[in-house]
Amino acid sequence: MDHKPPLTPMPLDVLLGRVAYEWGTRKRIFDLPIARIFNVSEGPDLTMSFLGRPAATPVGPAAGPHSQLTENIVLSWLGGSRLIELKTVQILDELEIGRPCIDMQTIGYNIEWSQELKIPQSLDEYVKAWMMIDILTGWDELKPYLGDDPGPHIFDLSVGYDLAGISTPEVGAYIDSMVDAGAVIDRFRPLIPEPFTEWRDYPFKARIADTATLSTFHGCPPDEIEGISKHLMTRHSLDVIVKLNPTLLGFDNVGAIVNDELGFDEVRLRQSDFDADLQFERGIELIEELESFAAENGRQFGVKLSNTLVVENHKGWMPDETMYLSGPPLHVVTTTLLDRLNRALPGKLRVDGQDGSVQVSFSAGLNKDNMAQAAGLGLAPLTVCSDLLKPGGYGRLKPMLKNLQKAMEEAGCTDLNAWHRHSQEAAQAESRTGAVDAYVAGLHDPERNEVYRKDGNLKLPRAVEHDLEMWDCVACNFCVTVCPNDAFFRLATPEELGLDARxxxxxxxxxxxECGNCLTFCPETGDPAQIKPRLFTDPDRFALEADEQAFLVLQGADGYAVKSNQQAGDENAATLTTALNGEEPFPLRVAQLTSD
Ligand SMILES: Cc1cc2nc3c(=O)[nH]c(=O)nc-3n(C[C@H](O)[C@H](O)[C@H](O)COP(=O)(O)O)c2cc1C
Ligand code: SF4
Ligand code: SF4
Incomplete structure (x- = not known):
C-alpha cells in the first residue's frame, strides 16, 4: 500500500436504514444472526460494577478494531457486551499504519497501535453508536431476542499516549464532548430515518462517558502516566483506569513463561523494550500514589491488565520491525502479573473476594473457555480483542456469556458476587491463598495448560487448493465474520447468473x-478484500479510485445500477448488477443515478 486507505464511516441514516432493511429481509443486523443476540434477562444476573457504575454484563470489546466504527460498537452490544472500551483516541490522528496490521493465524499479533479516524470522526462514531443502542433497545422488533430491558451499558473512553497530546485543545474538546454530547446528539436527530423517526425527540442521555482507560504506550515514563491520570481526574473529572503493559513482570519472567514454559521459542523479546517501560517497584508506587490521589479528589481508580506484549517482528508478514503479541500466551503472562501485583498490594486490588479500592479490568487471551474462571477472580470488566477476530467474530461473545452463566448456575450462584465467593471458597478448599493464586497455578501446570502452549496453538486456518476469484468460492462466510468492520457481506446468488455457489x-x-484479517482466514488463495467485487457507495470516494475491480453502486429507476472503471460492456458489472438486484438486494441506501 502506498497510501493510507481511508475508512469512510457511514452516516446514521444509512446505518439505521440498513438495520431496518436487513432485519426485514434476512433477520440479521450488520450480518449478526438472531441466534447470536444475547438476552440478559435469561439466566443468572451478570451485572457488574465498573468504577461504581452498573453494567448488565462484565464483558465487552477491548480498545481496538471492535470499538472504532458505529456498527462495530452496535454489534458488540448486540452480542452481549455492556462495557465498551472505545478505540483509543490520541492527538496524532493522521498516522500511517502499516498494512496488513492484524495477524491472528495462530496466537495474536498486530501493529495497529493508533486510531485511524480523525478525532471529530471518532466522536461522531461513538455518539451515533450511543444513539443507535437506545433506538434498538426500544425497537419492538428486537424485544423477543434482546429482552424487554437489555440493562445498563457503559462507554469507557480510551485515550493515549502522552500528556502533551491529551492536554491539547483537540483531545480536550473530544473528552468534553463525550462528557456532554448534547450538541452532537442534536445534530444527528434529524438524520434518524423511517421506521425510527419517533426517536428524533427521544431524550438520549448527553453524558456518554465519564470514565477513561489510559492506554500507556511502550516506553511511557511513570511520571507521564501519573501526570495524565491526574489531568484526567482533575481537568475532566473522570474516573480513571491505567492500562499497564505486561513488561511490568520483567524481562526474565516473561521470557521464562513465553519462550521456555509455553514453548514459543520463536518469540523474540528485547531487553531494551523492558528497560524503557515501567518497572515493577515503581509500578507499585504508582498504583498507591494514584489510588490516594483519586480518593483525595473524590474519584475512583483502577488498573487494567494488560496491554499487548511488545516483541520483535520475527514473522515478517506485517511490515514493521516491532509487533504486539496477544491471545493465549498473553493470558498466562498477564494473570501471573496479576498474582504478583495482588501479593505486593495486599487487600488493595478488587480481586479474590477482597473489597479493595482498586478495580482490576482485564484483557489478555479471554475466550469462551476461560471467561467463567476469569470472572470468578473478581476481574471486571473482562474485555476481548483477539478471540473476536477469529471466525464467528462478534458472534463469539454470546457463548462466552452463556458459559459464564452455565458455570454460575451449576454452582448455584445467582449473581457475580456469589460467583466470586464460590471461586474464592473453591480455591481455599484446595489450600490456595485465593482464587487468583489457584487459577495461576493451573495455568503453569503442564498437565492443564496445553491450550496456552505453542503445541496447543499450532493449528493453521483451513486451506483449500484453489485461487480465489471474483465470483464463486467455497462460501465459508469467514470473510464476513472475521472482519471487525463488517466490511464484507454476502447475497444469495440469483439463479439466472448460472454461478455455482449459493x-x-x-x-x-x-x-x-486492509487490516489483512480476512486474507488470513480465507481458505482459498488470494486476498478477498482485493479480489471480491469492491463496492463503493460514496461517489467522492469512488472518484479517487483507479482500481479496475472497483464499482460504484447507485440507485437507478429500476433498482441498483453500477458504474465501473472498465470500458462499457464490462461483464462483471453486468453480473454485479443482477446480483445486487436479486432476491436479497443490496442492503444500503445509495446515491441516485444521474444522467452523466
Ligand atoms: C488489532 C488490535 C488493535 C488494538 N488496538 C488497541 C488500541 O487502540 N488501544 C489499546 O489500548 N489497545 C489496543 N489493543 C490491545 C487490546 O485492547 C487488548 O488489550 C489486547 O489485545 C489483549 O487482549 P486479547 O488477548 O483479547 O487480544 C489492540 C489489539 C489488537 C489485537
Ligand atoms: S474486509 Fe478484510 S481487510 Fe478489510 S477490514 Fe475487513 S477483515 Fe480487514
Ligand atoms: S471469499 Fe474466502 S473467506 Fe470469503 S466466503 Fe469466499 S472462501 Fe470464504
Missing part, C-alpha cells in the same frame, strides 16, 4: 482498512 461475497471498500 452465496456471493462483496466488500464495502469504504469500511475496509
Amino acid at each position: 452465496q456471493q461475497y462483496f466488500v464495502l471498500v469504504e469500511l475496509c482498512n
Whole structure:
C-alpha cells in the first residue's frame, strides 16, 4: 500500500436504514444472526460494577478494531457486551499504519497501535453508536431476542499516549464532548430515518462517558502516566483506569513463561523494550500514589491488565520491525502479573473476594473457555480483542456469556458476587491463598495448560487448493465474520447468473482498512478484500479510485445500477448488477443515478 486507505464511516441514516432493511429481509443486523443476540434477562444476573457504575454484563470489546466504527460498537452490544472500551483516541490522528496490521493465524499479533479516524470522526462514531443502542433497545422488533430491558451499558473512553497530546485543545474538546454530547446528539436527530423517526425527540442521555482507560504506550515514563491520570481526574473529572503493559513482570519472567514454559521459542523479546517501560517497584508506587490521589479528589481508580506484549517482528508478514503479541500466551503472562501485583498490594486490588479500592479490568487471551474462571477472580470488566477476530467474530461473545452463566448456575450462584465467593471458597478448599493464586497455578501446570502452549496453538486456518476469484468460492462466510468492520457481506446468488455457489461475497471498500484479517482466514488463495467485487457507495470516494475491480453502486429507476472503471460492456458489472438486484438486494441506501 502506498497510501493510507481511508475508512469512510457511514452516516446514521444509512446505518439505521440498513438495520431496518436487513432485519426485514434476512433477520440479521450488520450480518449478526438472531441466534447470536444475547438476552440478559435469561439466566443468572451478570451485572457488574465498573468504577461504581452498573453494567448488565462484565464483558465487552477491548480498545481496538471492535470499538472504532458505529456498527462495530452496535454489534458488540448486540452480542452481549455492556462495557465498551472505545478505540483509543490520541492527538496524532493522521498516522500511517502499516498494512496488513492484524495477524491472528495462530496466537495474536498486530501493529495497529493508533486510531485511524480523525478525532471529530471518532466522536461522531461513538455518539451515533450511543444513539443507535437506545433506538434498538426500544425497537419492538428486537424485544423477543434482546429482552424487554437489555440493562445498563457503559462507554469507557480510551485515550493515549502522552500528556502533551491529551492536554491539547483537540483531545480536550473530544473528552468534553463525550462528557456532554448534547450538541452532537442534536445534530444527528434529524438524520434518524423511517421506521425510527419517533426517536428524533427521544431524550438520549448527553453524558456518554465519564470514565477513561489510559492506554500507556511502550516506553511511557511513570511520571507521564501519573501526570495524565491526574489531568484526567482533575481537568475532566473522570474516573480513571491505567492500562499497564505486561513488561511490568520483567524481562526474565516473561521470557521464562513465553519462550521456555509455553514453548514459543520463536518469540523474540528485547531487553531494551523492558528497560524503557515501567518497572515493577515503581509500578507499585504508582498504583498507591494514584489510588490516594483519586480518593483525595473524590474519584475512583483502577488498573487494567494488560496491554499487548511488545516483541520483535520475527514473522515478517506485517511490515514493521516491532509487533504486539496477544491471545493465549498473553493470558498466562498477564494473570501471573496479576498474582504478583495482588501479593505486593495486599487487600488493595478488587480481586479474590477482597473489597479493595482498586478495580482490576482485564484483557489478555479471554475466550469462551476461560471467561467463567476469569470472572470468578473478581476481574471486571473482562474485555476481548483477539478471540473476536477469529471466525464467528462478534458472534463469539454470546457463548462466552452463556458459559459464564452455565458455570454460575451449576454452582448455584445467582449473581457475580456469589460467583466470586464460590471461586474464592473453591480455591481455599484446595489450600490456595485465593482464587487468583489457584487459577495461576493451573495455568503453569503442564498437565492443564496445553491450550496456552505453542503445541496447543499450532493449528493453521483451513486451506483449500484453489485461487480465489471474483465470483464463486467455497462460501465459508469467514470473510464476513472475521472482519471487525463488517466490511464484507454476502447475497444469495440469483439463479439466472448460472454461478455455482449459493452465496456471493462483496466488500464495502469504504469500511475496509486492509487490516489483512480476512486474507488470513480465507481458505482459498488470494486476498478477498482485493479480489471480491469492491463496492463503493460514496461517489467522492469512488472518484479517487483507479482500481479496475472497483464499482460504484447507485440507485437507478429500476433498482441498483453500477458504474465501473472498465470500458462499457464490462461483464462483471453486468453480473454485479443482477446480483445486487436479486432476491436479497443490496442492503444500503445509495446515491441516485444521474444522467452523466
Ligand atoms: C488489532 C488490535 C488493535 C488494538 N488496538 C488497541 C488500541 O487502540 N488501544 C489499546 O489500548 N489497545 C489496543 N489493543 C490491545 C487490546 O485492547 C487488548 O488489550 C489486547 O489485545 C489483549 O487482549 P486479547 O488477548 O483479547 O487480544 C489492540 C489489539 C489488537 C489485537
Ligand atoms: S474486509 Fe478484510 S481487510 Fe478489510 S477490514 Fe475487513 S477483515 Fe480487514
Ligand atoms: S471469499 Fe474466502 S473467506 Fe470469503 S466466503 Fe469466499 S472462501 Fe470464504
